[in-house]
Amino acid sequence: MLKMNNISKMYQTEMVQTHALRDFNLNVEEGEFIAVTGPSGSGKTTFLNIAGMLEPFTGGEYLLDGIDVGKLNDNQRADLRNQKIGFIFQGFNLIPDLNLYENVEVPLRYRGIKAAERKRRIEQCLEQVGLASRAKHLPQQLSGGQQQRVAIARALAGEPRFLLADEPTGNLDSLMARQVMELLEQINRDGATIIMVTHDAELARRAPRNIQVVDGQLADFTLYQGNPNMAVGA
Amino acid sequence: MLEIKPIFNALLRSKVGAVLLLIQIAITTAIVSNAAFIIKDRLDYLNQPTGYEEENIFKFNVMTFGTDVDLIQQVDLDEQMLRAMPGVVDAVQISAVPLSGGGSSTGFRLKPVPEKSKSVNASYFETDEHGLNTLGVNLIAGRNFTEDEVVLNRDYSKFPKVALATKALMDELYPGEDGLGKVIYMGDQPLTIVGIIGMMKGPWLKLENRKDKSVLLPTVSPGKLHQFLVRTEPERRAEVMKQIESAMHSNYAKRVIQDLTGLDVKKADYVAEDRLMMRMLVILISVLVLVTALGIFGLTLFNINKRTKQIGTRRALGARKSAIISYFVVENSLICIAGLVLGVCGAVLLGQQLMAHYSVPALSNWYVAITAVAVFVMSLLAVIGPARRAANIDPSIATRTI
Numbered sequence: 273m274l275k276m277n278n279i280s281k282m283y284q285t286e287m288v289q290t291h292a293l294r295d296f297n298l299n300v301e302e303g304e305f306i307a308v309t310g311p312s313g314s315g316k317t318t319f320l321n322i323a324g325m326l327e328p329f330t331g332g333e334y335l336l337d338g339i340d341v342g343k344l345n346d347n348q349r350a351d352l353r354n355q356k357i358g359f360i361f362q363g364f365n366l367i368p369d370l371n372l373y374e375n376v377e378v379p380l381r382y383r384g385i386k387a388a389e390r391k392r393r394i395e396q397c398l399e400q401v402g403l404a405s406r407a408k409h410l411p412q413q414l415s416g417g418q419q420q421r422v423a424i425a426r427a428l429a430g431e432p433r434f435l436l437a438d439e440p441t442g443n444l445d446s447l448m449a450r451q452v453m454e455l456l457e458q459i460n461r462d463g464a465t466i467i468m469v470t471h472d473a474e475l476a477r478r479a480p481r482n483i484q485v486v487d488g489q490l491a492d493f494t495l496y497q498g499n500p501n502m503a504v505g506a
Numbered sequence: 507m508l509e510i511k512p513i514f515n516a517l518l519r520s521k522v523g524a525v526l527l528l529i530q531i532a533i534t535t536a537i538v539s540n541a542a543f544i545i546k547d548r549l550d551y552l553n554q555p556t557g558y559e560e561e562n563i564f565k566f567n568v569m570t571f572g573t574d575v576d577l578i579q580q581v582d583l584d585e586q587m588l589r590a591m592p593g594v595v596d597a598v599q600i601s602a603v604p605l606s607g608g609g610s611s612t613g614f615r616l617k618p619v620p621e622k623s624k625s626v627n628a629s630y631f632e633t634d635e636h637g638l639n640t641l642g643v644n645l646i647a648g649r650n651f652t653e654d655e656v657v658l659n660r661d662y663s664k665f666p667k668v669a670l671a672t673k674a675l676m677d678e679l680y681p682g683e684d685g686l687g688k689v690i691y692m693g694d695q696p697l698t699i700v701g702i703i704g705m706m707k708g709p710w711l712k713l714e715n716r717k718d719k720s721v722l723l724p725t726v727s728p729g730k731l732h733q734f735l736v737r738t739e740p741e742r743r744a745e746v747m748k749q750i751e752s753a754m755h756s757n758y759a760k761r762v763i764q765d766l767t768g769l770d771v772k773k774a775d776y777v778a779e780d781r782l783m784m785r786m787l788v789i790l791i792s793v794l795v796l797v798t799a800l801g802i803f804g805l806t807l808f809n810i811n812k813r814t815k816q817i818g819t820r821r822a823l824g825a826r827k828s829a830i831i832s833y834f835v836v837e838n839s840l841i842c843i844a845g846l847v848l849g850v851c852g853a854v855l856l857g858q859q860l861m862a863h864y865s866v867p868a869l870s871n872w873y874v875a876i877t878a879v880a881v882f883v884m885s886l887l888a889v890i891g892p893a894r895r896a897a898n899i900d901p902s903i904a905t906r907t908i
Contacts, residue, residue: 317905326822326902347826353901354824365819365904369516381509382824410519426823438905 273465274300274323274434279332281318281488292318293488296332300467302433305460307479308469315488316469317438323467324357324436325349337433354382358427358464360456362439364419366411366426372398373407376426383430397425401455417448424455428464435459437468441475453478513837527805528845531881534798535849536856539877541787543857543869548784552777556605557643557705560770562595562740564747565603567733572760577728578658580758585636587757588734591749593742596640599728600735601632602709604641605773609709611716614671616679618694628675628719629708630692637722638670640737641706646673648686648701651724659727666724669697672706674718697721711776733765743768798881799888802842806834806892810899817896818903827897834893835886842885846878853877 281293292315300306310316321327322334325341334341337356344352358379359365366375373394380390398404401421403414411419420440427435437456441449453475460466470476484491517524568584570577581599588597602609609629617623631637634656638645650670657666669690676685676699689696708720738746751763774781810817817830825833857869 321902321905324822324905326905327900347828350821350824350826353822359819359822359904361819361904363815365815365822367516367816367819369519370512371515374512374515377512378820379823381512382820382826382829430824 273302273337274298274467275333275335276323277333277335279322279329279334281315281322281327282330291488293322293329296488296490298483298490300465302465303460303463304481305457305466305479306468306481306483307476308467308483308485309471309473309476310485310491312471314485316485318488319485320436320438320467320469323434324359325353350382354379354430356433358430358432358435360420360423360427360435360437360440362442364411364416364423364443366419366422368411371408371410372403372414372422372425375411375422376429379426379430393429393431394425397429398422400428401425415448416444417451420444420448420452421455424452424459428459433465435464435466437466439470440468441470441472449475509833510836510840513833514840517837517840523805523808524841527801528841528848530798530801531842531845531885532848532852534794535846535874535877535881536852538791538794538881539849539853539874540856540860540869541791542877543873544860544866545784545787545791546873547867548780548787551711552780552784554707554711555705556707556711556773557641557703558604558707558769559642559737559740560605560773561768562743563640563642563735563737563769564743564767565606565733565735565769565772566750566754566766567731567764568754568761569764570730570732570758570761572758575758575760577730577732578660578726581726581728581732584734584754584757585634587753588736589636591746591753593738593746595642595737595739596636597734597736598633598636598640599726599732600637600640601727601733602629603733603735603769603772604631604707604709605711605769605776606709607776611708612692614675614679614721615691618691618696620694623691624679626675626678626719627716628671628721629710629716630721630723632723632725632727634724634726637735638701638703640735642737643706644704645670645701646704647684648699650701651722656724656726659725662727664725665695667696667698668700668724670701670703670722671699672703672718672720675721676702678719692721692723697723711773795881795884799884802838802885802888803892806838806889807895809834809837810892810896813896814899814903817899818901818906821899821901822904830897830899831890831893834889834896838885838889838893839882842882846882849881850874850878 276296276298279293279296283290283292308316308319322329339352376394376397377390380393395404398407401424403418403421441452444452456466468479476482585597585599588594611627611629613625613627615623615625635651635653638650651668655666655668657664671685679690680688685699686702688699690699706720707717711717747766750766754763820830853874860866861868
């Protein structure tokens, strides 16, 4: 479903070349919940950006649902992102001037979905994250945990095949982090494939599959099948 | 895809910058449409046809201090000398110079004073039978007056019996009738109109009710200070003007030649204030439009810098570059349209006030409409650059901590 073969990403300045990713190979199957860990600067976010088509890669092949991403132009990438990927960001990235309803509506408008269908999906998604009654509130009127739930509702509204979460609990206290994690697990049980970048080892252990990025490569690969409580640290 | 509703809602929630810009657009529209209208009005005024070959005519004053001369006789000699000069078409002594802002006027009547009668104010020029040709104006009916009809006066004791009048004057005195051959009165003196002149502006272009109404009286009554008008062949005016002082002095020396000036220069001096006002208005308009364009440009750039992460997030959520451009264009258009609605009302109100308090004609709605369209186009041009810049924001900014 998501297949990366020998993906590399190089940043070049006048003085230095930096390899953010090297020979990166990954195969993600439908319905997986993968936690991506690794030290700061290891290339986790670069991997997530490439997976989400937010930035181009310099070498290798990336197939998303069988589509060769490297051959798409900017508009095609934007459309594919909109249709197949839901993003959850560390800083929530809600638009402050839009209320919750309008925030969740943003990706649906880009897809050109009709107003009645948008309304149905927005209400359903806000209901799912427990914030239906606050649809007219602005993001700054909510707590951090609530804002991240809105961001999750926004990611879900487009009914994406993939959820890409970048430190989704990084800005939350432990109670809210746990609530958000439980919500993601529920979404995964409902069928969505989730790739979550995290620093939090405890959170990562809750994911059935862990991958670790070190120096731009998939350095370690530990697969936890079944009960996450049985997981063994990498 | 146009996101008008959410953009409108977002604008309502953070409106300070938008309201300031809206006010700026409104003020620009109100002032520019009125100023543009006034400029057009002034341009029409400055470029109006006068009936004269201004660039081929010049005038000069003669201040005679010698007492050993008969002025009427001297004027005749001077005229003969001037008319004989190479390059001169015709020359004449005349009591006033057209387009100069100085001259004489009086009420011309259907009946003599003291009878009650319709009276129309018009300029008059005292000159001889060469006046018509020197002025170069177009006689559309009748004839010029003859040498015999010219009254030579030392003390205004005699009065001419005939005159030439402009069509504008005769049409007002005799609406719907042919003015040729009619009698009009200057005070209690009757004048038979033997010729009708088409276009001929008087000395005062600014006086709307008088500028087209003039009378040529066949009388010569030079004082110690009198003036001549000379028409030359095309391109020969400067050459003739250079010789005037010496030629006049060779004819009679005890006098001073003053104010040797082309008719176009005379007119330019007269309208200098209007020209200055027009230039000031052009500068005002340019500055206003530039400031507004910079305001839009600056506000959009500021909004882009403020919303870098938001733009990256929108791109991450599936916005094409064109959607980002359209976002800023729509946002700006909403502000601009609101500003234009306010500005159009302001323009009409300002126009009414200007008309009420100053001598400005009623503002044409076309000027308001064209200004509104121009301001709108200008706002689109000002926003498109920053909007394209916004569209090029890397979507990966969404995952960065900034």
